Amino acid sequence: MRSFNGQQKQLLVLLTPATLFLSVFFLGPLLIMAVYSFLEPGLYGGVEWSFYPWSYGRVLGWADGFYEEFDIVYLEILLRSAGLALATVAVTLLLCYPVAFWISRMPSRWKSFCIFMIALPFFSSMIIRLYAWILILRDSGFANQILLSLGIIAEPLDLMYSGTAVILGMVYIFVPFMFLPVYSSVENLDPKLIKASQDLGATPFTTFRRVIFPMTLPGVIAGSILVFIPALGNFVVPSMLGGAKVVMIGNLVEQQFLASRNWPFGATLSMVMILFMLLVVSFYLLKVMKKQRAA
Amino acid sequence: MRKLINHLMSGYGALFFIFLYAPVILVVAYSFNSNPVNVMIWKEFSFDWYINLFGGETNLSDSSAYVESTDQLFSALKVSLTVAAFATVVSTVLGTSVAVAIARYRFRLQGFYRLLLMVPMVMPDIVLGIALLIFFVGVGMNLGVTSIVIGHCTFLTSYIFIVVSARLAGMNPMIESASADLGANEWQTFRRVTLPLILPGVIGGALLSFIISMDDLVITYFISGVDSTTLPVFIMSMIRRGIKPEINAIATMMLMASVLIASAGIYFKSRKA
The missing domain is CATH 1.10.3720.10 (MetI-like)
Structure with missing residues (x-):
C-alpha cells in the first residue's frame, strides 16, 4: 500500500470533500443531461432508453421525419435569443464604458463607493428588480401615467411584451456583469502610453482608437461574455416582460420540462446553450493566450 | 472642450445611477401608498400593506388583500x-x-x-x-x-x-x-x-x-x-x-x-x- 506524506494527506483532506461533492452533484448531472439529450422521449413524459439523435435534428428543423415536417421554428427562437442577447451586450457596453472612465477619474474614496453601488444590485433579488420594471412599463404603469398626465399621449402605450422591453430588463439585470470587468481594465490603463500617444501627435480620436480601446479590449470581451451567456439562457426576463410574444430559448427549455414533458428535447436545448458557452469561452481563451504570447 | 467632455461624462454617469436605482426606489416609495386599486397612483402615505402582511388590523377591505394567507x-x-x-x-x-x-x-x-x-x-x-x-x-x-x-x-x-x-x-x-x-x-x-x-x-x-x-x-x-x-x-x-x-x-x-x-x-x- 502506498503511504502518503504529510503534505499529501493535508491536500487530500482539503480536496476530497469538494471533489466528491462537485463530481456527484455538478459533473454528474451535466453528464446525465448529455446522455438524456440522445434518448427518445417517452409518450407520457419520461424517456425510452434508445439512441435518438432527432432531438438535435429538431433544433435545426428536421425532426424524426415521421410526424414532423421540416420547420425552422426552433432555429428562429435560437437566433432570436442570440440576437436579443447580443443587443443586451451592446447596450450594457454603451452604458458602462463611459461610466467606467468617469469613475476611474474620481478620488479613491468616491471610486469605491460608486463601485459598491454598482455591485450592490447583483446581490438583490432579480425578480424584484424585474418587478420594478413591470410597475413602470405595464399599461397602467408609471411611464404611462406620466406620459398621460403630461398630455404627451392620449392612450396608454404598449410598452411591455416586446423585444425592447426584454432587452431593457436584461440590461438592467446584467449591468454589473459588464461594468466590473470593463472598469478593471480601464483602471489598469497606463496613463504614460496615452501621454506618449498624445505627444506623438495623435488626435484624441486616434489615441482612443489605437491605444485606449485596444488596451481595454480584454475587459470588454470578458464583460461581453459574462453578459451574453446568461442573457442567452435567460427565461425569467422574457416570461415577465416579453409574455408570449417574445419567446427565448430559456422559455422553450422551461416548457419542455414543466409543460410538454419532453425532457430529452429540453436537455438537447441545454446542450446547445453549453455549446454556445464553450464557443465564446474558447474564443476568449484563444484571444487571451494570443495576447500573452505576443506580450 | 475638455471641460465640456467632463461635464458630459458626469451627466452620463448621473443618468446611469438614476437608471440603476430609480426603478427600485419607486417600488420602495409606492409600498407606502394606500391606494388598493392602482398601485402606481399615489393616494396617501400608510403602513397598511406592511401591517397587513404581519396579520395586523388595517382599514383595507378583505378583497384588496392579496396573499390568501x-x-x-x-x-x-x-x-x-x-x-x-x-x-x-x-x-x-x-x-x-x-x-x-x-x-x-x-x-x-x-x-x-x-x-x-x-x-x-x-x-x-x-x-x-x-x-x-x-x-x-x-x-x-x-x-x-x-x-x-x-x-x-x-x-x-x-x-x-x-x-x-x-x-x-x-x-x-x-x-x-x-x-x-x-x-x-x-x-x-x-x-x-x-x-x-x-x-x-x-x-x-x-x-x-x-x-x-x-x-x-x-x-x-x-x-x-x-x-x-x-x-x-x-x-x-x-x-x-x-x-x-x-x-x-x-x-x-x-x-x-x-x-x-x-x-x-x-x-x-x-x-x-
Missing part, C-alpha cells in the same frame, strides 16, 4: 432561510478548503480545479437547474429543501472559492513561513495564522453566499418541490397571478435585507486583516 409567505421565507443557512455553511467549508489547497500547495490538477470552479459561474443558471432536476428525478430523490441546498452549493462553492482565493492572493506567504520557522506545525499554522488572516474574506464570502442563495430564482425554480417554495419563487408566482400592492411591501423588505447583508459581506470581504 400570510402563512404561505412565511413558510416560503422559512424555506429560504433554512436553505440559505445550510447551503452557506456547506459551500463555505468546500470553497475555502479548495481555495487554501490551490493557494498553498503545488499539485498537478490545479488548473483542472480552477476550471471546475469557474464553470458554474459562467454557465447559464437554467442549464444547471435542469441538469439537477434530471439528476434528482433520475436517482429518485424527492424535491425539497435538501435538493435545493445541494443545488445552491454547486454554484456557491465557486463563489466562496473566488472570494477566499482573492484574499489568499493578497496575503504575505512569509507570515506562514515565519510561523513554521518558529516551530508551529502545519495545523497550528493554519489555525493560528492562516485562518485568522483569511477569516474576513471567509465571513464576507459567506454573507454574500447567504444572500445569493436567498435571492436565487432560476435554479431553485426547477428543483424546488411543491411544498418547498422559496421566497423568490413564491414572489414570481404572485407576480404572474397579478400585481397587487402587497408585493411592493414584500419587495421592499427583501431589498432591505439584501442591502444590509450584502453591505456587511462586501465590508468584510474588503476589510484589511
Whole structure:
C-alpha cells in the first residue's frame, strides 16, 4: 500500500470533500443531461432508453421525419435569443464604458463607493428588480401615467411584451456583469502610453482608437461574455416582460420540462446553450493566450 | 472642450445611477401608498400593506388583500432561510478548503480545479437547474429543501472559492513561513495564522453566499418541490397571478435585507486583516 506524506494527506483532506461533492452533484448531472439529450422521449413524459439523435435534428428543423415536417421554428427562437442577447451586450457596453472612465477619474474614496453601488444590485433579488420594471412599463404603469398626465399621449402605450422591453430588463439585470470587468481594465490603463500617444501627435480620436480601446479590449470581451451567456439562457426576463410574444430559448427549455414533458428535447436545448458557452469561452481563451504570447 | 467632455461624462454617469436605482426606489416609495386599486397612483402615505402582511388590523377591505394567507409567505421565507443557512455553511467549508489547497500547495490538477470552479459561474443558471432536476428525478430523490441546498452549493462553492482565493492572493506567504520557522506545525499554522488572516474574506464570502442563495430564482425554480417554495419563487408566482400592492411591501423588505447583508459581506470581504 502506498503511504502518503504529510503534505499529501493535508491536500487530500482539503480536496476530497469538494471533489466528491462537485463530481456527484455538478459533473454528474451535466453528464446525465448529455446522455438524456440522445434518448427518445417517452409518450407520457419520461424517456425510452434508445439512441435518438432527432432531438438535435429538431433544433435545426428536421425532426424524426415521421410526424414532423421540416420547420425552422426552433432555429428562429435560437437566433432570436442570440440576437436579443447580443443587443443586451451592446447596450450594457454603451452604458458602462463611459461610466467606467468617469469613475476611474474620481478620488479613491468616491471610486469605491460608486463601485459598491454598482455591485450592490447583483446581490438583490432579480425578480424584484424585474418587478420594478413591470410597475413602470405595464399599461397602467408609471411611464404611462406620466406620459398621460403630461398630455404627451392620449392612450396608454404598449410598452411591455416586446423585444425592447426584454432587452431593457436584461440590461438592467446584467449591468454589473459588464461594468466590473470593463472598469478593471480601464483602471489598469497606463496613463504614460496615452501621454506618449498624445505627444506623438495623435488626435484624441486616434489615441482612443489605437491605444485606449485596444488596451481595454480584454475587459470588454470578458464583460461581453459574462453578459451574453446568461442573457442567452435567460427565461425569467422574457416570461415577465416579453409574455408570449417574445419567446427565448430559456422559455422553450422551461416548457419542455414543466409543460410538454419532453425532457430529452429540453436537455438537447441545454446542450446547445453549453455549446454556445464553450464557443465564446474558447474564443476568449484563444484571444487571451494570443495576447500573452505576443506580450 | 475638455471641460465640456467632463461635464458630459458626469451627466452620463448621473443618468446611469438614476437608471440603476430609480426603478427600485419607486417600488420602495409606492409600498407606502394606500391606494388598493392602482398601485402606481399615489393616494396617501400608510403602513397598511406592511401591517397587513404581519396579520395586523388595517382599514383595507378583505378583497384588496392579496396573499390568501400570510402563512404561505412565511413558510416560503422559512424555506429560504433554512436553505440559505445550510447551503452557506456547506459551500463555505468546500470553497475555502479548495481555495487554501490551490493557494498553498503545488499539485498537478490545479488548473483542472480552477476550471471546475469557474464553470458554474459562467454557465447559464437554467442549464444547471435542469441538469439537477434530471439528476434528482433520475436517482429518485424527492424535491425539497435538501435538493435545493445541494443545488445552491454547486454554484456557491465557486463563489466562496473566488472570494477566499482573492484574499489568499493578497496575503504575505512569509507570515506562514515565519510561523513554521518558529516551530508551529502545519495545523497550528493554519489555525493560528492562516485562518485568522483569511477569516474576513471567509465571513464576507459567506454573507454574500447567504444572500445569493436567498435571492436565487432560476435554479431553485426547477428543483424546488411543491411544498418547498422559496421566497423568490413564491414572489414570481404572485407576480404572474397579478400585481397587487402587497408585493411592493414584500419587495421592499427583501431589498432591505439584501442591502444590509450584502453591505456587511462586501465590508468584510474588503476589510484589511
